[in-house]
Amino acid sequence: MTGFPGFLGSALLPRILQRTGGEAVCLVQRRFLAAANRRLAELDSDDPSLRQRIRIIEGDITQPGLGIDRDVLAEVTEAWHLAAVYDLTIDRETALRVNVTGTTNMLNALERCTSLSRLHYFSTCYVSGRYAGPFSEEELEVGAPFNNFYEETKHLAEAEVRQRMSAGMPATIYRPSIVVGDSRTGETQKFDGPYFVMQWLLRQPRKAVLPVVGDPAMARVNLVPRDFVVDAVAYLSGQSSSAGRTYHVADPHPLTVAELISVLAEATGRDVVSIPLPRRLAKASIRHVPGIYRLLRMPAEAVDYFAHPTYYLTEHIREDLAGSGIEAPPFPSYVDRLVAFMRAHPDLGSAAMY
Structure with missing residues (x-):
């Protein structure tokens, strides 16, 4: 997993481990290692068994090979790529380096994972840019201008993920809208x-x-609380039918x-x-x-x-969450x-x- 100890990654990780029963390796930049270890201690206080199942290693998605030994990826079966620049004011050079080059480096590294069953990739609804009208979960290239470099580079990164999917990489794409705090x-x-x-x-x-x-x-x-995003993604990630799908993790009635x-x-x-x-x-x-x-x-x-001006359609996620009891609260x-x-x-x- 990349993106730990971020807001979504920290909440998702225990849920993923609960589902898989396995172990996790979290790739963390050097400057976030202390924060990652603090977050791990918090998770450990909630569930002491997690500390033995989570390993934090230093790495950097902006570096070829992610800055880690190739052996680390040998037994990876699931990959979660959440790391990105979530900053509307970011300059284009930094956004390209982290969001696009970082994603490409991650994809290249995963090509060597012979046991990979799925990549779970976090994009954003706003890959649409300022598209005027309804935007479906299948759409990406709609020719609309972007509000900022964050949107543009997340669009480019998702395009790279989709290219690898068309070449055979098993993946699911999640596009959250604007994520706010926990609804509870x-x-x-x-x-x-x-x-x-x-x-x-x-x-x-x-x-x-x-x-x-x-x-x-x-x-x-379009606003969604963190717990809805975590609940929906944790559920969908365990469904075989979600492979190859893209989901707007969004409010159907914003x-x-x-x-x-x-x-x-x-x-x-x-x-x-x-x-x-x-x-x-x-x-x-x-x-x-x-x-x-x-x-x-x-x-x-x-x-x-x-x-x-964009209205985000949610047919895929509503269809695949049907019967789960999971839905975006008003x-x-x-x-x-x-x-x-x-x-x-x-x-x-x-x-x-x-």
């Missing part, structure tokens, strides 16, 4: 996406002002921006006055008008997701727990791991 506890690893709006509202008095871009009655924001604002207003106890603003002007103001970024504390790149059913966790952890940042 509110726990999250960083505050970004809708949290920027929640924080902005909480910094204001009861009568709060909120700039709104695009058409809030039409644009939708809220419009207008509905989201109403829900966030109630959850934060604010009366919100929406101020319409052109998307380009809003982004330019954050980038160039002195004091605006310090006031909003939201990167300009996040604005695009509140005027996003955002209003757990938003209070997200707000409570955010209030209780004011020092948690928005920085990504890479």
